[in-house]
Amino acid sequence: MNFENGELIFFALAFFLAALSAAGYLFSLLVKKVTLAKISTWVLTGAFFLLTCYLIAAAINAAGFTNLGSRALFAFYAWSAGAVYLVLQFKTKTRLLGAFIGPLVLLFVIIAAGQEAGKTILPPGLQSWLATMHLALSIVGEILFVLASCAGAMFIMQNSLLKSKKLTSMSRLLPSLGELDRINHLCLLWGFPILTIGILAGAFYAAFVWKDLWTYDPKVIWSFIAWVVYGVLLHQRLALGWKGFRIAALSCVAFLLLLLTYILVKFCSTSLHNFI
Numbered sequence: 001m002n003f004e005n006g007e008l009i010f011f012a013l014a015f016f017l018a019a020l021s022a023a024g025y026l027f028s029l030l031v032k033k034v035t036l037a038k039i040s041t042w043v044l045t046g047a048f049f050l051l052t053c054y055l056i057a058a059a060i061n062a063a064g065f066t067n068l069g070s071r072a073l074f075a076f077y078a079w080s081a082g083a084v085y086l087v088l089q090f091k092t093k094t095r096l097l098g099a100f101i102g103p104l105v106l107l108f109v110i111i112a113a114g115q116e117a118g119k120t121i122l123p124p125g126l127q128s129w130l131a132t133m134h135l136a137l138s139i140v141g142e143i144l145f146v147l148a149s150c151a152g153a154m155f156i157m158q159n160s161l162l163k164s165k166k167l168t169s170m171s172r173l174l175p176s177l178g179e180l181d182r183i184n185h186l187c188l189l190w191g192f193p194i195l196t197i198g199i200l201a202g203a204f205y206a207a208f209v210w211k212d213l214w215t216y217d218p219k220v221i222w223s224f225i226a227w228v229v230y231g232v233l234l235h236q237r238l239a240l241g242w243k244g245f246r247i248a249a250l251s252c253v254a255f256l257l258l259l260l261t262y263i264l265v266k267f268c269s270t271s272l273h274n275f276i
Helices: 003-031 034-061 070-091 095-113 129-163 169-173 177-209 218-240 245-268
Strands: none
Touching: 003 034, 003 070, 003 095, 034 070, 034 095, 070 095, 070 129, 070 177, 095 129, 129 177, 129 218, 129 245, 177 218, 177 245, 218 245
8 A cells, every 4th residue: 555645545534433433422412322322432443543554654654753744743632532532441431421532532633634744743853752752642641631621521410410319311321420530530640640751751852952951931831730730630639539529620620721721822922832
């Protein structure tokens, strides 16, 4: 197979399956059938496999992962969200969490489709394995925090339904409070060290390239704030035993605040990380 043609075919098929999966998850909520969510999980697995093939083909065409373009970057966001969610399926059976994750994967694929395929995303001075590791681990860490917030949002929904003392078909369909709290815990537990390693990789690279471990770059500051906020949440869980509604609500608030901060940094300031 010609890898340039293969790259396009893999991406197009992944786009189709991601859209089908997102539609399936949302429709499963509408008709209140968990069977559709189970089928959508298999469809999402297919999209994940095709995204993997796409990223490999894109890396071959670009002569390495350090030379990937902006389309591959957002495809990696989609790949990371799919990977984390599918791994969680081995530990829990919260199929309907896919109603949050499926549309998120599709959103990243749609954004990727609007990006240039051939243009290298990392500036010439940043094309190295350490910079690539920094970027990849930071993305995975942030995706884990997004899933922690999604589980928190679903926890709040289920808690509200149960407190109303009306056992509707929706409350029976949603995962148990215990499972959702466990997902929140796992995502914080894994997301924090992964993001920490990603930040450290970036700091070491900055020390070699710019001779400075810390730069007052808006996105560096934003990443540090995210690290501190989720570090505090993890500390409250592990050291003080916070769980349930309190940590679910705080996870959602933290995500909304960090999303707002990211948007302000992205569109209202200049940064060395403008390629993201």
